[in-house]
Amino acid sequence: xxxxxxxxxxxxxxxxxxxxxxxxxxxxxxxxxxxxxxxxxxxxxxxxxxxxxxxxxxxxxxxxxxxxxxxxxxxxxxxxxxxxxxxxxxxxxxxxxxxxxxxxxxxxxxxxxxxxxxxxxxxxxxxxxxxxxxxxxxxxxxxxxxxxxxxxxxxxxxxxxxxxxxxxxxxxxxxxxxxxxxxxxxxxxxxxxxxxxxxxxxxxxxxxxxxxxxxxxxxxxxxxxxxxxxxxxxxxxxxxxxxxxxxxxxxxxxxxxxxxxxxxxxxxxxxxxxxxxxxxxxxxxxxxxxxxxxxxxxxxxxxxxxxxxxxxxxxxxxxxxxxxxxxxxxxxxxxxxxxxxxxxxxxxxxxxxxxxxxxxxxxxxxxxxxxxxxxxxxxxxxxxxxxxxxxxxxxxxxxxxxxxxxxxxxxxxxxxxxxxxxxxxxxxxxxxxxxxxxxxxxxxxxxxxxxxxxxxxxxxxxxxxxxxxxxxxxxxxxxx
Amino acid sequence: xxxxxxxxxxxxxxxxxxxxxxxxxxxxxxxxxxxxxxxxxxxxxxxxxxxxxxxxxxxxxxxxxxxxxxxxxxxxxxxxxxxxxxxxxxxxxx
Numbered sequence: 001x002x003x004x005x006x007x008x009x010x011x012x013x014x015x016x017x018x019x020x021x022x023x024x025x026x027x028x029x030x031x032x033x034x035x036x037x038x039x040x041x042x043x044x045x046x047x048x049x050x051x052x053x054x055x056x057x058x059x060x061x062x063x064x065x066x067x068x069x070x071x072x073x074x075x076x077x078x079x080x081x082x083x084x085x086x087x088x089x090x091x092x093x094x095x096x097x098x099x100x101x102x103x104x105x106x107x108x109x110x111x112x113x114x115x116x117x118x119x120x121x122x123x124x125x126x127x128x129x130x131x132x133x134x135x136x137x138x139x140x141x142x143x144x145x146x147x148x149x150x151x152x153x154x155x156x157x158x159x160x161x162x163x164x165x166x167x168x169x170x171x172x173x174x175x176x177x178x179x180x181x182x183x184x185x186x187x188x189x190x191x192x193x194x195x196x197x198x199x200x201x202x203x204x205x206x207x208x209x210x211x212x213x214x215x216x217x218x219x220x221x222x223x224x225x226x227x228x229x230x231x232x233x234x235x236x237x238x239x240x241x242x243x244x245x246x247x248x249x250x251x252x253x254x255x256x257x258x259x260x261x262x263x264x265x266x267x268x269x270x271x272x273x274x275x276x277x278x279x280x281x282x283x284x285x286x287x288x289x290x291x292x293x294x295x296x297x298x299x300x301x302x303x304x305x306x307x308x309x310x311x312x313x314x315x316x317x318x319x320x321x322x323x324x325x326x327x328x329x330x331x332x333x334x335x336x337x338x339x340x341x342x343x344x345x346x347x348x349x350x351x352x353x354x355x356x357x358x359x360x361x362x363x364x365x366x367x368x369x370x371x372x373x374x375x376x377x378x379x380x381x382x383x384x385x386x387x388x389x390x391x392x393x394x395x396x397x398x399x400x401x402x403x404x405x406x407x408x409x410x411x412x413x414x415x416x417x418x419x420x421x422x423x424x425x426x427x428x429x430x431x432x433x434x435x436x437x438x439x440x441x442x443x444x445x446x447x448x449x450x451x452x453x454x455x456x457x458x459x460x461x462x463x464x465x466x467x468x469x470x471x472x473x474x475x476x477x478x479x480x
Numbered sequence: 481x482x483x484x485x486x487x488x489x490x491x492x493x494x495x496x497x498x499x500x501x502x503x504x505x506x507x508x509x510x511x512x513x514x515x516x517x518x519x520x521x522x523x524x525x526x527x528x529x530x531x532x533x534x535x536x537x538x539x540x541x542x543x544x545x546x547x548x549x550x551x552x553x554x555x556x557x558x559x560x561x562x563x564x565x566x567x568x569x570x571x572x573x574x
Contacts, residue, residue, distance in 0.1 A: 080544075351539045352539070353538045353539045353540055354543075363537075363538075363539060464498065464499070464500050467498075467499060467500065467501070467502070470502065
């Protein structure tokens with residue numbers, strides 16, 4: 001019986017205790033720890049929304065392997081329509097959570113691995129794809145949450161994996177055995193790692209022959225012996241331990257909750273190994289995962305930006321500035337930017353195509369442009385949010401001051417806005433804006449799914465500059 | 481008297497909105513390489529054993545409007561030399 005509801009999901013995490021550290025201490029149960037609860041709630045939305053009829057058209061899919069109805073986050077895209085529904089689903093969930101719900105990264109890892117194992121087998125006569133299909137059936141039937149493990153720590157970026165002073169700075173095969181491999185290393189910035197069930201590991205970059213041990217793709221349950229997770233700090237993370245107002249988005253937190261996942265000699269049986277030394281396909285797998293992940297950002301950031309926009313509109317109403325022409329103009333600009341990033345995600349999906357495996361894949365150039373726009377537009381949306389919300393965003397007192405018997409009256413009196421609007425409501429919406437537009441939330445827009453430079457590298461390869469030069473030369477009357 | 485080609489094929493292009501290569505130039509090279517081996521006929525009103533679809537990118541828009549056909553030779557870049565394309569068409573025609 002697979003995980004269906006949000007409650008099933010939380011229960012499944014309790015039944016799979018894992019080694020997770022927060023602030024120097026091992027966490028006994030992440031489902032009851034305030035630092036993890038918001039992220040678990042956000043991921044739980046991916047299950048809960050799939051049970052609601054108003055979302056089932058985008059949140060469910062039919063497995064091409066079994067014909068069963070499955071949670072779309074475990075689906076292999078079978079058409080352009082599937083690619084579009086992916087983006088629509090991400091926007092719909094982000095609008096409910098206002099934060100990252102983490103599950104797209106594993107979905108993209110499933111699709112990228114599916115396509116690539118097919119190609120590897122064609123060239124090398126291996127049986128990775130068959131192994132992967134068995135694993136995929138297990139994931140679809142159980143509806144387990146996968147974290148897509150790509151980013152290695154990388155150490156000295158000027159050196160190849162085998163040249164590093166410490167060979168574990170890239171995840172590698174430390175030992176090959178008759179029954180499987182033993183891996184060692186780490187994956188960094190693992191969104192949703194703490195509250196996923198499995199990690200689907202991929203190489204972090206194109207590998208060369210001398211780095212064959214680093215061309216490893218495999219699936220590992222996160223409770224496997226030797227898997228250790230260390231949770232990353234976030235802006236204002238201690239507010240999770242306080243009251244709901246100061247937290248800003250107490251139910252769903254901000255970003256996805258990232259961990260450093262360490263593999264201390266972790267055994268992986270062969271049936272869970274999907275690449276092992278085929279260096280020629282390491283770059284292909286990386287590029288596919290990156291494209292599939294960059295496709296997403298106009299969807300999820302579109303939904304998050306919907307909430308920022310709504311919060312800003314509410315704040316200006318509460319403060320009496322909503323009718324000012326410059327405020328209207330700024331909100332309109334925020335809408336334009338929001339729909340621009342969403343358009344990019346829809347466009348790269350609409351121009352997607354079928355790969356030899358049968359799985360569909362978004363247009364890589366447009367997907368990269370989409371993510372690149374997010375690195376700019378979400379910052380601009382946030383800048384405009386700070387503008388219309390006002391300096392109060394940075395100077396509001398504590399929630400405890402508002403609720404204090406001694407000074408609460410002054411907070412209510414002097415931070416009041418339009419008559420009839422409770423001061424607490426104004427502070428709540430301003431804290432939500434603060435939560436969503438600063439610090440960690442912004443950095444995620446910059447570097448999640450790859451830093452801007454990685455997108456620019458793709459323009460050089462995919463930008464068709466020769467054809468543009470040819471078009472210009474023709475118009476200019478240049479005869480070669 | 482003209483040369484009698486052993487097989488007939490048709491060609492279809494995508495719309496060419498943002499192609500990665502010069503499709504018309506590629507088509508010229510293929511046509512020259514296929515002289516005396518393939519007779520190019522219109523898609524409508526003629527029988528042919530292979531349909532060559534020349535697309536400017538991997539999106540391959542024309543495929544969305546075509547029913548599944550086994551005899552399609554799809555080209556989404558010009559990496560394959562013209563002679564290689566002709567061979568693929570000949571293989572397709574059996």
